[in-house]
Amino acid sequence: METPKYCVYNQTSESFLSMGLTAAATTFSRLKGMIGKLTLGYDEGLWLVPSSGIHTIGVCFPLDLVYLDAEYRVVHLLESFPTFRIGPLRTDATSVLALPTHTIYESQTQVGDQLLICVAAEMEAKLSNLPHMAGQIRQYTMDGTGTI
Numbered sequence: 001m002e003t004p005k006y007c008v009y010n011q012t013s014e015s016f017l018s019m020g021l022t023a024a025a026t027t028f029s030r031l032k033g034m035i036g037k038l039t040l041g042y043d044e045g046l047w048l049v050p051s052s053g054i055h056t057i058g059v060c061f062p063l064d065l066v067y068l069d070a071e072y073r074v075v076h077l078l079e080s081f082p083t084f085r086i087g088p089l090r091t092d093a094t095s096v097l098a099l100p101t102h103t104i105y106e107s108q109t110q111v112g113d114q115l116l117i118c119v120a121a122e123m124e125a126k127l128s129n130l131p132h133m134a135g136q137i138r139q140y141t142m143d144g145t146g147t148i
Contacts, residue, residue, distance in 0.1 A: 006047060007123040008097065012113035017066070017103055019120070021045045033098070034059045040100050049095035054087045064103045067093035070114040078080065079104050 008017040020043045024030045030048050034040065035058035048054060054065060062083060067076035067090045075092045080101045087096075103109075116126060 004119050006117055007120050008045070009116040009123060009127065010107050010109050010113050011116055012110070013108040014108075015107040017097070017107045017109065017115070018045045018099060021047050021097070021117070023047045023049060023058075025049055034063075038077040042100055045097055045103075047095060047097055051096045052091060052093045053089035054081075054096045054098060056081060056083045056085050056087070056089050059083050062101050064099045064101055065103065066097040066099065066109065068095045068097065068115065070094045072117055074109060074111050074113045074115065075125075077104055077109065077111060 003022055003037075005019070005021060007019050007067050008021055010017060020041070022045070024033060028053060033048070033054070034046060034056075038060055040061055040063070052067075056063060060083060062080045065076075065078040065081050065082040065087060066074055069075050069092055072095075076088070076090050078087060081087060116123070118126065
């Protein structure tokens with residue numbers, strides 16, 4: 001069975017953070033995280049859920065970290081978090097997104113932003129129901145390209 005990939009859309013800034021996020025929802029997958037990976041693709045990432053913190057011990061590359069509350073609202077951000085560090089624990093966070101560096105900057109994500117996280121098929125349906133999307137056609141492919 002293939003691991004589902006999740007899409008992350010910032011409803012506040014109207015931009016995608018990832019189209020290929022993998023959930024780490026078990027104790028083992030959260031502990032392993034990205035240890036052993038040599039690179040992280042521009043549209044890859046890891047969603048640690050539940051989690052209120054993260055470490056990069058054994059990770060070979062810096063990460064952008066997005067801490068989320070239970071409603072997927074951004075409560076804390078760390079850009080280019082270095083390797084071999086332990087990130088802050090945030091008691092108001094219920095999950096953490098570990099994304100490629102510059103994702104926060106490129107998506108203009110800020111504390112307080114509302115994110116939408118779901119599988120690709122759901123994302124298309126949810127975006128088409130948003131009032132500000134009425135009349136627009138959005139097509140996105142899993143390789144990260146898209147047209148409006």
